[in-house]
Amino acid sequence: MRQKLTIALLTWAVLLFGAIPGRAEVKSTPAQIAFAEAGERTCLKCHEETKVTPILQTPHAVKGDKHTPFGQQGCESCHGASPDHVARKVKFPTIVFKGPNASPVEQRNAQCLTCHQSGLRMNWQGSQHATNDVACTNCHTLHVSKDPVLVKFSQPDKCFTCHAEQRADSFKLSHHPIREGKVVCSDCHNPHGSSGPKMLKEFTANETCYTCHAEKRGPVLWEHEPVRENCMNCHTPHGSTQARLLVQRPPYLCQECHANSGHQAQPFAGQNLPGQVAANFRLMARGCVNCHSQIHGSNSPNGAWFTR
Ligand code: HEC
Ligand code: HEC
Ligand code: HEC
Ligand code: HEC
Ligand code: HEC
Ligand code: HEC
Ligand code: HEC
Ligand code: HEC
Ligand code: HEC
Ligand code: HEC
Incomplete structure (x- = not known):
């Protein structure tokens, strides 16, 4: 909640003054003191692990863009304000996304949704994935230079970890060329939810098919x-x-x-x-x-x- 509030405040500040407030201003209200003054540099002092640093090559780390985490509170835009962790009073930051110490799904998802509520995620709330406690990070991997679920060849394997039936189907004699990397699940589905049936991208199955088999539309x-x-x-x-x-x-x-x-x-x-x-x-x-x-x-x- 605190991060949400802070981001909301920041957004207002930007809207009101047309400028990104510097760290000094950020520190001036009590609610925001919690963020590390040196942003991501504070965390990177200890976390130079190769499993962490590839995020520096991703769109999330574009410092010049005030919409990105690195344009805001750095690592803490995702992991939450974590002064006690920085001071080594607690083992983990406020939000941990993976592994045995992961935070509750709802908290993790809310953190991503502070920036990603719109667009493809318009129907996230109430979608099969949201209601079944699937986390953004069940599909997305962020500390890599390219998220595998966004790449045609590697996306299906992500989905197959939970959808064994569709995996079996992909091996059958006749199949959409998913395994061959020509068609991906997200050509037909919006995994973030949709207003059509079965999370299909279009309102009906037929409309979805026509996007590629246009001659069948009549x-x-x-x-x-x-x-x-x-x-x-x-x-x-x-x-x-x-x-x-x-x-x-x-x-x-x-x-x-x-x-x-x-x-x-x-x-x-x-x-x-x-x-x-x-x-x-x-x-x-x-x-x-x-x-x-x-x-x-x-x-x-x-x-x-x-x-x-
Ligand atoms: C003083 C060194 C230090 C600083 C500064 C620090 N960390 Fe950590 N962090 C650690 C250590 C050590 C661990 C391993 C957990 C343990 O055993 O205590 C850890 C664990 C973590 C984990 C959990 C990793 C896992 O395997 O589950 C995350 C996420 C994390 N830190 C993020 C951050 C973020 C974000 C910041 C900046 C706000 C930060 N850390 C600052 C030392 C640090
Ligand atoms: C502080 C805001 C912010 C937060 C928090 C945030 N993102 Fe992003 N994210 C962005 C911005 C800005 C972009 C770049 C968008 C663009 O270029 O269109 C982005 C891009 C992405 C992309 C596309 C990356 C690519 O390679 O094209 C994915 C996937 C993504 N975010 C997932 C997540 C997930 C999952 C979380 C939660 C763990 C999260 N984001 C948290 C702001 C944020
Ligand atoms: C079931 C797997 C799955 C889950 C869960 C999921 N995503 Fe995605 N996400 C994808 C796939 C697949 C794509 C690529 C979609 C495409 O190319 O049409 C994508 C694309 C994105 C993008 C980049 C495209 C864009 O919209 O600009 C962002 C950002 C993103 N997801 C954020 C999130 C957030 C935030 C959550 C959690 C609320 C989430 N995703 C949950 C699979 C998932
Ligand atoms: C856009 C959101 C986001 C930002 C920004 C971010 N992280 Fe993470 N972090 C995640 C997610 C999601 C995971 C789970 C593993 C993954 O997706 O790669 C994670 C995992 C970790 C882990 C555990 C690594 C592991 O694989 O066990 C550490 C440590 C960590 N982050 C530290 C940092 C540090 C340090 C920064 C700043 C340099 C940072 N994170 C910035 C979202 C983020
Ligand atoms: C060519 C379009 C297309 C592609 C590609 C596609 N799907 Fe589907 N999927 C559909 C349609 C259409 C339905 C609804 C079927 C029905 O109504 O009988 C569906 C249904 C589903 C269902 C629900 C099944 C049920 O019985 O309720 C799941 C789960 C699913 N797809 C997962 C996937 C996964 C995972 C992938 C990628 C490996 C994928 N789909 C690729 C069109 C597609
Ligand atoms: C962490 C596990 C997990 C992952 C990964 C996952 N799903 Fe799902 N998915 C579920 C669960 C749970 C449901 C709801 C129960 C069911 O139908 O099996 C579901 C349901 C669906 C449905 C049926 C929706 C409906 O209305 O019946 C579709 C379509 C679907 N997923 C597509 C995908 C696609 C595409 C991907 C990869 C981008 C993916 N899923 C990745 C767990 C997952
Ligand atoms: C899901 C049900 C269904 C399936 C499966 C189906 N049809 Fe039909 N078919 C219909 C209906 C309903 C009509 C319209 C009947 C009418 O107007 O009296 C029709 C009309 C026809 C007509 C035109 C004849 C007429 O009386 O107007 C032919 C020929 C035909 N179907 C052949 C086939 C063939 C060959 C297949 C298998 C490849 C097939 N159908 C599969 C439901 C089906
Ligand atoms: C009444 C049953 C029936 C329905 C409904 C049906 N098809 Fe077919 N479809 C067939 C049959 C039978 C074949 C195989 C024809 C052959 O072997 O020559 C076929 C073949 C195809 C093919 C491959 C050959 C070609 O003609 O390009 C595509 C693509 C296709 N169908 C798409 C669709 C789409 C899209 C829809 C919905 C708009 C649809 N079909 C509805 C019976 C049906
Ligand atoms: C993203 C594009 C795309 C969408 C959407 C799509 N298809 Fe296809 N479809 C393909 C491709 C590519 C092939 C393979 C064509 C080839 O091998 O020449 C194919 C092949 C087929 C075939 C022939 C399979 C065979 O064994 O020859 C049928 C039938 C078919 N599609 C039906 C459908 C139906 C039904 C839908 C809607 C649920 C649909 N397609 C949606 C791209 C798509
Ligand atoms: C050798 C060619 C041929 C084959 C094979 C064939 N049909 Fe026909 N069918 C026709 C012709 C021609 C007509 C037009 C009316 C007639 O001659 O009875 C027709 C008419 C029909 C009608 C409309 C009959 C009516 O009373 O209005 C249906 C339904 C139909 N076929 C279904 C089928 C089904 C189902 C099969 C496969 C089991 C099939 N046909 C195999 C040539 C064929």
Whole structure:
């Protein structure tokens, strides 16, 4: 709370006087005395460990930018004002982010959110991750020159530490090229929460799919109802043992909904339309999409059956 208050005060000071108050001014009110006068230099005297110093190469350490921690209270912008730790009266600073001595999740997250409440985090409160006590620092690593969760190739491994099912999916025969580094979880999800279902970036699953598969958006002359309704009627997003990320193989997939299709009512060749092969053959020998190739909808005047 104290840090929040201080940052709020600082922000006001900046707004009112149009300048960043110097450390001397910061010290002048009792609430702010707690911060180390020399900022990060105070901490770095003892913490030159190689696991700490890479943060100096990150956007957080840009001193010239008053929005960054180093533009404010240095290390203490994140770890909290910690005079007792600096004086070695206590083992740890006010906020510890990882390891056995980590502070409560809520306290850690609140610290990050003092600066990162807006933008992608607009729907953080109430998101599945927030309500399940996932910490910002379960995904983010800050004392490294580049946070792995922000890099396409390394992001999925972060998510897989908790999402074993999606990890298993990524190994299946048919999968979005996540493992290959071409698609990342955050192409479809906003892990900070969203107003759509399942933390999808867009309002619906379909809108999310259209961001890359734009040709499926239509409009088409002949719509196939389940396609408009939800791509997930036939596909699964992460991985499938069936080709093309299908939930089932045709004909079974189609027969879930078309159990009494015209084909089954005409079991013998003689009863088919002129020029057509036997209905049996249609059902058994080949996949339905060999003929119904425009399964996502057709623009042909004669495309009512999605065969062209
Ligand atoms: C006088 C030396 C000294 C100063 C100054 C100091 N620390 Fe520490 N700090 C330590 C030592 C030693 C430990 C290891 C904990 C222990 O065994 O006491 C530690 C532990 C920590 C930890 C926990 C590490 C872990 O493994 O969990 C953090 C985080 C930390 N310090 C941050 C800071 C910050 C931020 C500042 C500046 C406000 C700071 N320290 C100033 C000596 C110092
Ligand atoms: C004092 C304000 C402040 C605090 C506290 C803070 N950040 Fe930041 N953070 C910033 C600023 C400013 C940037 C740079 C933003 C930019 O360049 O757009 C940034 C950048 C980032 C980035 C992007 C880094 C990159 O390489 O592009 C991540 C991720 C991030 N912060 C996560 C966190 C997390 C997690 C915490 C809590 C442990 C935290 N921040 C605490 C101000 C803060
Ligand atoms: C479940 C994992 C996860 C959690 C939890 C998480 N993040 Fe992120 N964060 C990501 C991913 C993935 C990205 C990259 C998003 C992208 O590229 O669209 C990201 C990007 C960011 C960025 C840089 C992009 C930007 O918005 O400018 C910041 C800052 C950030 N997160 C802050 C936070 C804060 C603060 C919290 C805690 C309230 C948090 N994150 C919790 C995974 C997570
Ligand atoms: C933007 C927020 C932020 C700032 C600024 C920051 N830290 Fe940290 N610190 C963290 C987080 C988050 C962790 C957990 C490990 C990680 O993400 O790399 C951490 C971990 C640590 C650890 C434990 C290292 C470990 O891996 O066991 C020490 C020690 C530490 N910080 C000291 C410092 C010092 C000294 C400074 C200033 C030079 C500083 N921190 C600045 C967020 C921050
Ligand atoms: C191509 C888009 C896409 C990508 C990439 C993607 N997802 Fe999803 N994810 C979805 C959709 C769509 C759903 C909703 C599925 C549904 O409604 O049946 C979903 C659902 C989920 C769920 C909830 C599952 C459930 O049964 O409730 C989790 C967890 C998840 N995804 C994690 C991940 C992780 C982790 C990654 C990265 C390895 C990832 N996703 C990559 C589209 C995607
Ligand atoms: C520290 C563990 C942890 C990490 C790391 C993590 N998640 Fe989650 N995630 C959870 C928990 C817990 C839930 C809620 C319970 C569940 O559905 O399993 C969840 C739920 C989800 C959901 C389903 C949301 C819903 O509305 O049902 C999605 C999507 C998701 N996570 C995506 C991601 C992505 C993408 C990443 C990596 C950027 C990630 N998660 C990293 C723990 C984690
Ligand atoms: C970030 C872009 C992106 C998004 C969003 C996206 N996809 Fe994909 N999709 C791809 C890429 C890349 C491929 C692989 C194309 C290739 O290999 O030629 C692919 C392939 C596919 C395939 C064919 C798989 C195969 O085995 O041939 C299907 C089906 C598919 N996506 C469905 C979906 C659905 C459904 C959604 C919405 C939940 C979706 N996609 C969202 C990029 C995306
Ligand atoms: C009625 C079931 C069904 C629905 C609903 C459906 N698809 Fe498909 N989709 C299929 C079938 C069957 C295939 C395989 C076609 C083939 O093998 O020729 C396929 C193949 C694909 C492919 C790979 C081949 C191609 O045409 O590019 C993509 C991408 C794709 N679907 C995206 C989507 C998207 C996006 C949606 C939602 C807008 C969607 N699908 C809804 C049945 C469906
Ligand atoms: C989730 C249910 C569902 C699935 C799965 C499904 N369909 Fe459909 N399909 C429908 C609905 C609903 C209609 C519209 C029926 C109507 O207008 O009477 C339709 C219409 C059709 C039509 C046009 C015929 C007509 O009567 O308008 C054809 C052809 C068709 N589907 C073929 C297929 C094939 C082939 C597959 C498998 C790749 C498939 N469908 C999978 C629900 C489904
Ligand atoms: C050899 C090509 C072929 C195959 C294979 C095929 N169909 Fe058809 N289907 C057609 C043609 C052509 C029509 C147009 C009407 C007709 O001839 O009965 C049609 C019509 C339909 C209709 C609309 C029937 C009606 O009464 O309105 C549905 C539904 C359908 N097919 C579903 C399927 C399903 C499900 C499969 C796979 C089990 C399948 N088709 C396999 C060629 C085929």
